[in-house]
Amino acid sequence: MTKDRTTFSGRRLGYNEVRQKELRNESRKKIVCSCSHWFGRMGWKLLVALVVVGVIIWQGWFFVRQFDPTQIRTLKKIEISGNRMLTWEEIIQTAQLEVGSPMSQIHVDSIQSRLLKLPLVRSVEVEESFPWSVQIQVQESSPLMVSLEKDGWKVYSERAMVLPMATSGAYQLPVATALSPMELQKIAKFLFAMKTFDEPLYRNVSQVAINQGQNGIEVFFRNVEYKTLFPIKVPTADLFVHYQLLVQGLPQELADIEILDMRFIGFAYTIPLAERHDNG
Incomplete structure (x- = not known):
């Protein structure tokens, strides 16, 4: 004979209500046992996988923070035209250009200003050509x-x-x-x-x-x-x-x-x- 049960408020529970409660408790126990059994067999693999993924994400974030896309484009070609008395070396040295420099560090206005300080330069045009070249067109001065x-x-x-x-x-x-x-x-x-x-x-x-x-x-x-x-x-x-x-x-x-x-x-x-x- 099933023992009568009551709630905290004193209400008496019927047989069917007690039985349903017991079935729910048994179901929870089965789920917990099943999860424990599965974790015992496969859980360590999941833990290792989570650790590996965490390390990859941390390394990737560190790389993203250090990555500078402007460093990909570097100066590879310098074209100079219009010079007769000025040598290629004089123009490059005055312009302060160097093959391998990041294109992000090349400023056309600054190059023009530096070249215009040369007495033999009357006018100069500097253009940056995508992806990695600079063109310098010089008009040399003449005696006036x-x-x-x-x-x-x-x-x-x-x-x-x-x-x-x-x-x-x-x-x-x-x-x-x-x-x-x-x-x-x-x-x-x-x-x-x-x-x-x-x-x-x-x-x-x-x-x-x-x-x-x-x-x-x-x-x-x-x-x-x-x-x-x-x-x-x-x-x-x-x-x-x-x-x-x-x-x-x-x-x-x-x-x-x-x-x-x-x-x-x-x-x-x-x-x-x-x-x-x-x-x-």
Whole structure:
């Protein structure tokens, strides 16, 4: 006969309810025994597998943290064009490029700035080509003018930088007179513009200087006896076309002047010789 059972509250349990409870307890015991039996046979393998997976995950995470994808792309090819006087070694050394360097450490603007410090470089373009090459296109400077300094004659480029060349081969260049490096730069920009727009006219320049009093650039040409005043700002091609039209079209009218003033775009003024003023 089954023993009567009650709950904590004193309620009496019936036979069926007690039987169901016993069946549930037996079921739990069977599950626990089955799991214990399985773990006894296979559990150590699972434990080893979990340890191995844990080690792999830890090592993988360490590798991921140390991995730098930028190190995969390294400089393998350097292409240089346009250089005639500058050697390949001079350009590479100044650009501070080295085969094998990470491409992430190559900055185009910095390379251009370093190369522009070379007196023989007028302009330079640097391009990074995917995946691992750099292209450098150089435009070298050419002698533009000479100037007499305290330590002798010097040859200057289009950027008003001293060129490493003998003045004996530059006797035909315009002679620039400047009181400061800034004045030299203004003269260089003016002469380079003239050379670009009208090279024959540039080759006729004998002397050039900044006239601070007149706020202009004072130019003496070899084929005329008067001096010409041009605006200090960088000129356009029309300015030199205007000058050529005057010189070629009015040679007699310009023969007895002292200054041809072309500082004002579209206009030209003449100042007669001093003798004319003296004679009334």
